[in-house]
Amino acid sequence: MSQSYDRGLIEDFGRWREFTAGMWAWVFHKFTGWVLIGYLFTHIAVLSTSLQGAETFNSTIQGLESLALVRLLEVGLLAVAVFHILNGIRLLFVDLGVGLESQDKSFYASLVLTGVIVVASVPTFVSGAF
Amino acid sequence: MSTQTPDTETESEAEQPSSKPHHERRLAEKRERAETKEAERAAAAQDIKGETVELKVFRFDPEIEGKEEPRFDSFTIPFEKGMTVLDALIYARDQYDSSLTFRHSCRQAVCGSDAFFINGRQQLGCQTQMADLDWPVRVEPLPHQDVVKDLVVEMDHFYDQMEAVDPFFDPDDLPEGELEEQRQSPENRENIKLSTRCIWCGACMSSCNIAAGDNKYLGPAAINKAYRFYMDEREGEQKRQERLEIIEQEHGVWRCQTQFSCTNVCPKDIPLTEHIQELKREAVKQNLKFW
Amino acid sequence: MAERYSSFRSGSTAWLLQRITAAFLVVVLAFHFFNLHFVTHAADIEFAGSQARMQNVGYFVTMVLFLVTATFHGVNGIYNALVNQGIEGNAKRAAQVVLGVAGLLLVVQGIRVAIALAGF
Structure with a gap:
């Protein structure tokens, strides 16, 4: 059918308002996954300063931690990690076939819980940086 | 399918560039006819008594000049209690535009031929009540499948x-x-x-x-x-x-x-x-x- | 896959490993965050403190396992995302090689770091 018309990925991101809970869970899980693997590479890169000895390691870590931006990014990382963990638990249950009827509620629960944990952790994360 | 007759004529004339004035005259006539038709349609819509609902339908026809570009057509449908999306589409086809194309058969959610993308969701036309939807109702062919014509997709x-x-x-x-x-x-x-x-x-x-x-x-x-x-x-x-x-x-x-x-x-x-x-x-x- | 009769079916093995590493990572990642932000504040981290932690064999082994499982989980996750997008042929082969090499380098470098920190 060379004459037929390919509407392409019509539904994908232009229609985000119509996404259901399961779809949002997938989008967030994928996004947080990308962030976490990206962070793992940078994390090991920063820790690699330990190969040059204790002083380089200490000055690098303390230099980074003194930056307010880094502290804020750490809060972001916490949010990303906590969501990935909580939604990951939800997905493990889905894989075991447990509670599939309430998969939308468990997604909202993981969102709310992520918010609560992150807000509660902000003081600890930014103390001394501002 | 009377609406298609003038189109086939213009197509055959397009092959002979020498008959240009004739071609232009025909096009003008066609435009005029389309305008009259549009006016008739508007008049018909105004004649409807009682509650009406706006139906926006995805249109595409690769074989007809001027319809190769996908667009949305609006139809004013008299609403009746218990009306399904399929009923509304059938009304639009029978009353306004006989070239409106969609698959349907049993009308009771058994044959599986009338799945459409209705208000951003895949649903059967015959199973979806107009009353349950936000108006105007938007009907599109199923996404991620090539469109053959109007609401008909390649299966x-x-x-x-x-x-x-x-x-x-x-x-x-x-x-x-x-x-x-x-x-x-x-x-x-x-x-x-x-x-x-x-x-x-x-x-x-x-x-x-x-x-x-x-x-x-x-x-x-x-x-x-x-x-x-x-x-x-x-x-x-x-x-x-x-x-x-x-x-x-x-x-x-x-x-x-x-x-x-x-x-x-x-x-x-x-x-x-x-x-x-x-x-x-x-x-x-x-x-x-x-x- | 049907043409080579092998008992190793990559689909189910990768899927299962992704879930097993997930279950492990849920616990260890939570522990890691708690340990290095609440027990020890990130700003107070020093080489000596890290060395003291890493010299505990149980902690050292956990961290190395953490690295290996996280790398597998992440790299396999990216690969799955690409396959879901319909990647095929040479592009798919290239993705396998690039991701495999990147993962391997990450693990090797990570283990070097772990050894340096532990002072072994």
């Missing part, structure tokens, strides 16, 4: 995937007597009951984000079809193994990302995600057993 790929899982029985041994039945226990029937409801409408496949990206992915309907036979106790052992190998390929069950889109749109309420997950666990179990 070949969907049928290919359905057939890829060998959707038929292949028992190891048949009963002795010619008229002997192949019995199934009531419990087993209960297990596969929901999976047998599939009407091949393609709503699930259209809603699936992964099927849209990975063209080789079997898709929810085909995997559900495989489930229906795999879980049936009358199935032969040989065929069960073969079918398991089909669904546990790279583009089989593993592609499912449990977004629940298919389960949400299925007009027959088949728990598709649950069935796919069960087959994933079954495949893992069978492989661990092998080791």
